[in-house]
Amino acid sequence: FRPGAIRHNDSPWMLEAVAGVVETGETDDVVAHREAFEEAGCVMDALLPIVSYYPSPGACSEQIRLFIGRVVSAAVGEVKGVATEHEDILVHSVPRTEAIALLDAGKINNGLTIIALHWLARHGDRLRSDWLA
Numbered sequence: 401f402r403p404g405a406i407r408h409n410d411s412p413w414m415l416e417a418v419a420g421v422v423e424t425g426e427t428d429d430v431v432a433h434r435e436a437f438e439e440a441g442c443v444m445d446a447l448l449p450i451v452s453y454y455p456s457p458g459a460c461s462e463q464i465r466l467f468i469g470r471v472v473s474a475a476v477g478e479v480k481g482v483a484t485e486h487e488d489i490l491v492h493s494v495p496r497t498e499a500i501a502l503l504d505a506g507k508i509n510n511g512l513t514i515i516a517l518h519w520l521a522r523h524g525d526r527l528r529s530d531w532l533a
Contacts, residue, residue: 415492415502417466417513418442432467440491444469446531450519455511466516470531496524 420435422428429447436442447469454463494502502508503517520527 414510415494415508415513416510417516419512428465428467432469436469436471442469442471445472446470448527450523451515453515464512466512466519468516468520468527496520 418432418436418439420431420439422431428449432447433444436444447467450466450468452463452465454461456462499508499517500521503514503521508514508517
């Protein structure tokens with residue numbers, strides 16, 4: 401549930417990529433693995449950095465670092481999340497072509513996921529080939 405979306409008459413439920421916050425002393429890759437498991441029940445055997453960006457450089461110094469992971473197990477259809485973080489996440493597995501179609505139809509409406517899917521649209525074939533080699 402995303403309260404910001406309901407204020408604009410959008411559904412407060414969104415399809416989003418897994419995300420998390422890197423705390424002091426943590427590394428990006430450790431957080432990526434942890435959040436994938438906590439939020440989606442996913443275990444990854446490969447993780448690649450794909451892009452880093454500033455979501456609003458005129459307003460804050462936050463930097464987003466996106467990764468893509470090869471999932472070896474997933475909890476599709478289960479509700480995941482950390483209770484103490486008040487997470488209520490329904491896990492979806494969406495084929496790449498369907499995800500890109502949702503993006504093109506304007507059904508993906510959060511920046512992080514839009515950027516991740518644009519990257520996947522451009523590099524997905526090569527990545528799949530590399531990972532299947």
